[in-house]
Amino acid sequence: MLVYDLGGGTFDVSIIAMESEVTEVLASHGNNHLGGDDFDALIAERLAQHFEQEHDINLRHDYPVAWSRIWRAAEEAKIKLSEAPFVTVREETLVISNGIPRHLELELSRQDYEALILPLVESTLDSVTKALQDAGKTTSDINAVLLVGGATRTPLVARILEERIGMEPRQDIHPDLCVALGAGVLASRLAGHDVDRVLVDVTPYTFGVRCIGEVDGRTCDHRFAKILHRNAPLPITRTELFYTTCPYQKAVDVEIFQGEDEDIYNNIPVGKFIIEDLKPVPEPSEILCRMALDINGILTVTAIEKCTQKSKHITIENAMRPMDEGELAEARKRIAELYASDVVYTGDTESDDTEEEKEITAGEHGDAVALMKRSEALMDTMHDEDKEEAIELLEQIKDALEGDDEEALREALDKLKELIFYIEGK
Structure with a gap:
């Protein structure tokens, strides 16, 4: 097993062998000066640059309170971008200049955020390679990849690891709680108690929507776009970005499916609805699709027109039940x-x-x-x-x-x- 631990201030990767009751750390490598705080710093710098361009004021040195607010806003933006493709940062009256309050407002996209942090995430792959070499293992020897630490919630981390290892990281362990959970299990065992299994509520199926895309190398209108992935801890909320296909399009059909195949015809339909009266524009309009699944199996799907915030939703009961x-x-x-x-x-x-x-x-x-x-x-x-x-x-x-x-x-x-x-x- 490969454990990829990217926390707030440090990064470690370990290769672990488990057999029966014995768990052995074969090798570890990392960087104790890399973590989610570095992601925050990059976003904060982006916000400060925008504010300086708008108001010709440098917040980095002479405005400690405003700079602290920028850092807090950067961290909140990072967290939101792990679940949504866009976030708007608004900070009112950051400073007062010449008697005029100066505000900050900037929309950040996940694409922009991931471009900022890409060099940092790619640098962690050096530690992955080093740990594998020290353990005398190759990627083919790894049978599970476990993500630990809140910074691993960023979708880019899982994508890059999957490309490097050739295996999708496990989603069934809460990245913020797994260290505490493991410490509790260890303490219980040291106290002489038997710990057989720890139950975690996860979604047993992948949920997504129908879209236009490639299936088997051919462009078609029945591609399955995954939004909530199988084995993700519950409750969970995720939002993905889609586009209308025709100029001046006024309505969008939202068809929800359950399954794993890239072709929706091989999956199970669970619901559909139409969002109408969209703003007719000549260019493709951005449509956000948000899915929220709770521990009771209630799935809420919301479609939002980004430019007007017009929305419509559907609630599906018992979304996690097996096929009848x-x-x-x-x-x-x-x-x-x-x-x-x-x-x-x-x-x-x-x-x-x-x-x-x-x-x-x-x-x-x-x-x-x-x-x-x-x-x-x-x-x-x-x-x-x-x-x-x-x-x-x-x-x-x-x-x-x-x-x-x-x-x-x-x-x-x-x-x-x-x-x-x-x-x-x-």
């Missing part, structure tokens, strides 16, 4: 419709094969067609977990056929054969 029979049937129907337009599978089990189908019925491609039809016929006899696995394998087979990936096709076919053998043997 009807939803699984709908998922099967959508998959069948997808295959119906594909040359390797028509979804029609009663009609004769077409000439194109006959050309691919040899070898593994023929096995794929037969197994897909066979699994479709068994869907009604499967339990929920088996149905979900079958649907996922059908998607993998379709992708392998479309991409001519023989190795992936063989692997998916073998797994589907095992599943069918298990179902038919019940």
